[in-house]
Amino acid sequence: MVKFKLGIPVIATVQKVGNKSREEGIAFASKADDMSFASEFVSTLVKNTFKFDTFSQFDSIDSLDMNPSYRFVRKIFENKDEFVKQSNNLARHLYDQSIHPHISNGEFYVIYIDGCIINDETVDAVMLLKTEAKDNFLTVSYENGEYSIKSQLGLSTKHLDKGCIIFNTQSDNGYLISIVETSTIRQDGRYWSNNFLYIKEIITDFQHTEHIADFCSTVVRQISKGNPEKSLDLVKASRKIIQILQNEGREVNTNELISSLAIDEEVASMLLSYKREYEERSGEMPETFKIAQNAAKRKAITKANILKIGSGFELKVLDSSAIIEQGYDDEKKQNFLKLYYR
Numbered sequence: 047m048v049k050f051k052l053g054i055p056v057i058a059t060v061q062k063v064g065n066k067s068r069e070e071g072i073a074f075a076s077k078a079d080d081m082s083f084a085s086e087f088v089s090t091l092v093k094n095t096f097k098f099d100t101f102s103q104f105d106s107i108d109s110l111d112m113n114p115s116y117r118f119v120r121k122i123f124e125n126k127d128e129f130v131k132q133s134n135n136l137a138r139h140l141y142d143q144s145i146h147p148h149i150s151n152g153e154f155y156v157i158y159i160d161g162c163i164i165n166d167e168t169v170d171a172v173m174l175l176k177t178e179a180k181d182n183f184l185t186v187s188y189e190n191g192e193y194s195i196k197s198q199l200g201l202s203t204k205h206l207d208k209g210c211i212i213f214n215t216q217s218d219n220g221y222l223i224s225i226v227e228t229s230t231i232r233q234d235g236r237y238w239s240n241n242f243l244y245i246k247e248i249i250t251d252f253q254h255t256e257h258i259a260d261f262c263s264t265v266v267r268q269i270s271k272g273n274p275e276k277s278l279d280l281v282k283a284s285r286k287i288i289q290i291l292q293n294e295g296r297e298v299n300t301n302e303l304i305s306s307l308a309i310d311e312e313v314a315s316m317l318l319s320y321k322r323e324y325e326e327r328s329g330e331m332p333e334t335f336k337i338a339q340n341a342a343k344r345k346a347i348t349k350a351n352i353l354k355i356g357s358g359f360e361l362k363v364l365d366s367s368a369i370i371e372q373g374y375d376d377e378k379k380q381n382f383l384k385l386y387y388r
Contacts, residue, residue, distance in 0.1 A: 048098045053161035053171065055081040055088045059130055061137040063176070064151035065144050072141050074134045081157060087203060088157065088173075095206040095226050098164075099252050099340060102245040103220030110220055114139045115243050119172050119221070122158070123214045129158060136174065143241040148234045152178040152207070162213060164222070169214045176208040176238065177201050208238040220245070254335035255291065257328070258300060259342050262287055262307065265320050269313060278372050278383075279309040281352070285363050291342035300331050 057078040064070020081088070104116035111117055118132040118139070133156040140154055155175040162171045181202040187194050209226040216222050223245055227238045239245055247253065266284050270277040286306050290298060304321065308314035325331060352362050361383070363370070369386040 048101075049163070049165055050098045051163040052089050052092050053159045053163070054085055055157050055159050055173075057081055057126075057129060058155055058157040059133040061134065061154045061156075062151065063137055063141050063144060063154045065147075065149050066141050067145045067147060070151050072137055074137060075130055078130050078133075088159075090203040091201075091206065092211070094204050095209065096211065096224050098224055099338075100224075100250070101248045102223045102225055102239070102243075103216070103248055104223070105220060105244050105246040110218075113220075113244050116220060119212050120217065122172055123170065123217070126158065129156075140176070140242050143237050146234045146237055149237060150178040152176055153201075159211075162211075164213055164215070167215060171214060172212045174210050174212070175201075175206065178207045179205075181205070210238075210243060222248075250338075251336040252338040252341045254332050255338040255341035258303065258331065258335070259291060261320070261324055261331075262304065265304075265307060265317060268320075269316055273312075276309065276313065278370060280307065280313070281361075281363050282370070283307045283309055288342075291337055292339060293337055294339040296337045297334055298337060299334050301333075 058081045059075035059078050061075050062071075062073035064072065104110055104113050106113045106116070115136065118135045121128050122132045136156060137154050153176070155173070155177075157173040157175070159171040159173060162169055180200060181204075185196050187196070205228075206226050207228055211224045213222040213224075223243070225239055225243070225245065227236060229236060229238070235241070262284070266280050270280055283306055287303060290296075290303060290306075304317055305314070308317055321331070352360050361370075371384040371386075372381065373384070374381055
């Protein structure tokens with residue numbers, strides 16, 4: 047688990063960035079505004095919208111300097127006097143990438159943050175935000191002995207369309223980046239991460255745990271669908287994997303973990319086939335990895351020990367050694383389960 051504490055936001059610029067394909071244009075910033083008054087607001091926004099389980103870094107085809115976002119952010123870190131100029135360069139670059147028909151215009155914020163602590167290292171950070179949908183707020187004022195209420199649009203601390211925090215560490219590798227992007231490929235091509243930032247995910251034990259937990263749950267679901275007579279044994283085997291994935295920091299062998307699902311030779315052969323297909327599509331699985339319990343909790347494997355019985359029942363198996371028999375009643379012409387317990 048990453049240890050993180052947000053620093054103090056000190057300055058910010060705000061630009062208007064439209065959709066380039068509709069020629070909506072850009073409104074550049076002429077100065078940086080003081081942000082020290084908004085420390086609590088920014089802190090709440092980060093707490094509500096960012097997760098620090100996974101990180102990314104700037105990517106490139108040839109060299110990092112060929113990535114415009116990396117280059118502009120690096121110049122800000124090297125010389126804060128360049129803040130407004132490079133913020134406008136970032137806005138221009140964002141506009142150039144805003145060509146998908148579903149991209150809406152909105153405000154683009156660049157915020158400089160002093161003194162973040164991440165994994166016991168104190169570093170500055172640059173936060174980039176793009177707001178495409180605003181929330182409606184009621185403001186109350188008191189003047190000349192009377193209250194007045196007005197409606198006002200603004201940025202909420204509960205929702206963020208697109209954002210990232212770039213930490214001034216590991217610069218030679220593309221910095222350390224936490225990202226928020228609520229849209230999908232179908233909605234806008236994920237232009238924020240894929241085109242504007244051009245980043246890649248940093249693969250850690252958290253991702254390995256997520257990917258392998260996903261793989262196991264998918265395999266259980268697909269094999270059970272085609273071989274319902276194996277469902278009960280697969281559910282019991284899944285419970286064993288769930289129990290293993292509760293051990294935070296435990297190092298496990300990937301093949302041994304997956305082999306826990308091999309309830310018979312036929313399933314063992316299927317597992318090898320599924321694993322080969324997965325690695326051709328997503329890259330090789332690690333030989334070993336350390337369990338990140340939070341990642342396992344987020345994945346469908348935590349529900350793989352639920353056995354669906356017909357259309358009216360579900361049985362949750364909590365112990366992989368539970369004695370359960372299944373059979374068929376010729377007289378009633380129905381399947382049945384027999385549970386043994388103390």
